[in-house]
Amino acid sequence: MPYTPAADRYSKMIYRPCGKSGLKLPAISLGLWHNFGHDTPHDTKRAICQAAFDLGITHFDLANNYGPPPGSAEEAFGEILKNDFAGYRDELIISSKAGYLMWDGPYGEWGSRKYVIASCDQSLKRMGLDYVDIFYSHRFDPDTPLEETMLALDHIVRSGRALYVGISSYNSQRTREAHAILTELKTPFIIHQPSYNILNRWVETDGLKDTLADLGLGSIAFTPLAQGILTKKYLNGIPQGSRAAQGKSLDPAIITDRALASVRALDAMAQKRGQTLAQMAIAWVLRNGGITSALIGASKPEQVVDCAGAIHNLDFTPEELAEIDRISEEKDVNLWARSSSD
Numbered sequence: 001m002p003y004t005p006a007a008d009r010y011s012k013m014i015y016r017p018c019g020k021s022g023l024k025l026p027a028i029s030l031g032l033w034h035n036f037g038h039d040t041p042h043d044t045k046r047a048i049c050q051a052a053f054d055l056g057i058t059h060f061d062l063a064n065n066y067g068p069p070p071g072s073a074e075e076a077f078g079e080i081l082k083n084d085f086a087g088y089r090d091e092l093i094i095s096s097k098a099g100y101l102m103w104d105g106p107y108g109e110w111g112s113r114k115y116v117i118a119s120c121d122q123s124l125k126r127m128g129l130d131y132v133d134i135f136y137s138h139r140f141d142p143d144t145p146l147e148e149t150m151l152a153l154d155h156i157v158r159s160g161r162a163l164y165v166g167i168s169s170y171n172s173q174r175t176r177e178a179h180a181i182l183t184e185l186k187t188p189f190i191i192h193q194p195s196y197n198i199l200n201r202w203v204e205t206d207g208l209k210d211t212l213a214d215l216g217l218g219s220i221a222f223t224p225l226a227q228g229i230l231t232k233k234y235l236n237g238i239p240q241g242s243r244a245a246q247g248k249s250l251d252p253a254i255i256t257d258r259a260l261a262s263v264r265a266l267d268a269m270a271q272k273r274g275q276t277l278a279q280m281a282i283a284w285v286l287r288n289g290g291i292t293s294a295l296i297g298a299s300k301p302e303q304v305v306d307c308a309g310a311i312h313n314l315d316f317t318p319e320e321l322a323e324i325d326r327i328s329e330e331k332d333v334n335l336w337a338r339s340s341s342d
C-alpha cells in the first residue's frame, strides 16, 4: 500500500529550538537502535516509522552499528525513505553516528579520522542519502586526540556529508573541550545525545545538563523509558518478545523487585496525572525545556502513539517532582557510564 502522511501531522507535535541553533526538533524523536534489524519484519519497521511521521515526529536517529546485524537498521531505513518517505526528505531530520565497533581491524571503531569519515560514507550509502542532517561522534575515544575526532566531524560538514554535528555520551568536561575546538573551527555543533531518565540522572550529577545550557547546545535524551522499565511492561513478569527477554542490551537482572516497587509507585502517580507511565517518564525528561527532545524506541506503532501523547502534559508541580525523586532515589541504571566518564 502506498503511504500518504497524515495531513494534520504538524498540529500533533511541538517543536523546540535545538539550543541556540536555528534547527527545531520534535519534542519526541524516534530511534532505530532496536527493532530495525533482520529480526523484525519490514512491515513492522514501516508501520513504526509511518506512525511516527503521522504524529509529526520528523526526527529519526540511527547509527552505523544498529541492527542486528550492524548496518541493517540503516539499510531498512533507506528502504523506507525510498518507498514511503520519497518526496519528504526536506521534512526529515536524519542522524547517524560513528564510534562503536563496525568492522574488523584497527580502523573499525572509536574516533580516528580514518574510521569516522569512512563510517559516515558507509552510512550514507546504506541509507541511499547524499547527506545526513546530524552526524555524531558516538563516544569519546581516550586514545585519539580529541582534535582529530572533531576535525573529522568538521570535514564531514564541509564536504557536504552532514549539515550539523553532535557528540554522544561525552561527559561535561569533554563536552567543553569539544565545544572549544568546534567553536574555533566554526563547525555547526548543535547537539549532545546523553542517556537520561528518571532512573538515570548522570547528566545532572556530572554537570552536563548545566554545561549544555551554558554553552547553548541542544540535547536529545536517549532511553527516556529506561529501555522499557519505565512502562507497565514488566510489572507482571518479563513478557515474551520484550527487550528484557531478548538477551540484548537490557539485562533482566536489573529489573529487581525493588525496582518494580518504584515503577509501581511511579505508575500510580502517572495515573493521578491522567497519563500513562511512559508518557509521564517522557514528560519528566522534557520538563522545564531543559532537554530539547526525548529519543524513544518502539517495537510497535501503538507504543509511538502512546509516547507521543506525553506532550499534552509536560508540567509538574514541585510536590510531584519531589515525590518522583523520593521514589527513584535508590535506583541508578546507567549502562553508558563508561563512554561518558573516560
Ligand SMILES: NC(=O)c1ccc[n+]([C@@H]2O[C@H](COP(=O)([O-])OP(=O)(O)OC[C@H]3O[C@@H](n4cnc5c(N)ncnc54)[C@H](OP(=O)(O)O)[C@@H]3O)[C@@H](O)[C@H]2O)c1
Pocket (backbone or CB within 6 Å): 030, 031, 032, 033, 034, 061, 062, 138, 168, 169, 193, 221, 222, 223, 224, 225, 226, 227, 228, 229, 231, 232, 233, 241, 242, 243, 244, 278, 295, 296, 297, 298, 299, 300, 302, 303, 304, 306, 307, 336
Ligand atoms: N547514543 C547512544 O549511545 C545511544 C544508546 C542507546 C540508545 N540510543 C538511541 O536512543 C533510542 C531509544 O533508545 P531505547 O529504545 O532504549 O529507548 P526507550 O524509549 O527507553 O525504550 C524503548 C523500549 O521501551 C518499550 N516501549 C516504548 N514505548 C512504550 C510504550 N508506550 N509502552 C510500553 N512499552 C514501550 C519498548 O520495549 P519492547 O521492545 O520491549 O516492546 C521499546 O523498545 C535508540 O533507538 C537510539 O536511537 C542512543
